Amino acid sequence: MILVANRGEIACRVMRTARRLGIGTVAVYSEADSAALHVKSADEAVRIGPPPARASYLNASAIIEAALRTGAQAGP
Numbered sequence: 001m002i003l004v005a006n007r008g009e010i011a012c013r014v015m016r017t018a019r020r021l022g023i024g025t026v027a028v029y030s031e032a033d034s035a036a037l038h039v040k041s042a043d044e045a046v047r048i049g050p051p052p053a054r055a056s057y058l059n060a061s062a063i064i065e066a067a068l069r070t071g072a073q074a075g076p
Contacts, residue, residue, distance in 0.1 A: 002025055003072035007033055011041075025044070026045070026070045027042035027045040029045055029056075030052070032051035
């Protein structure tokens with residue numbers, strides 16, 4: 001299981017590649033991105049904060065907590 005601590009097209013590309021390789025994915029997302037494609041594409045998704053989205057994705061402690069909670073072992 002890998003945690004993808006990004007959003008948008010790059011996150012979707014990482015998830016597609018992981019799926020082809022048989023690797024599970026975890027998306028982290030801001031509440032503002034709850035309906036985003038990268039969230040829907042992941043095997044698991046963890047909300048890491050409220051809007052604005054930019055602030056949530058810079059919250060390292062929330063991202064680490066998401067990795068620990070889901071058992072993700074790596075991240076691109």
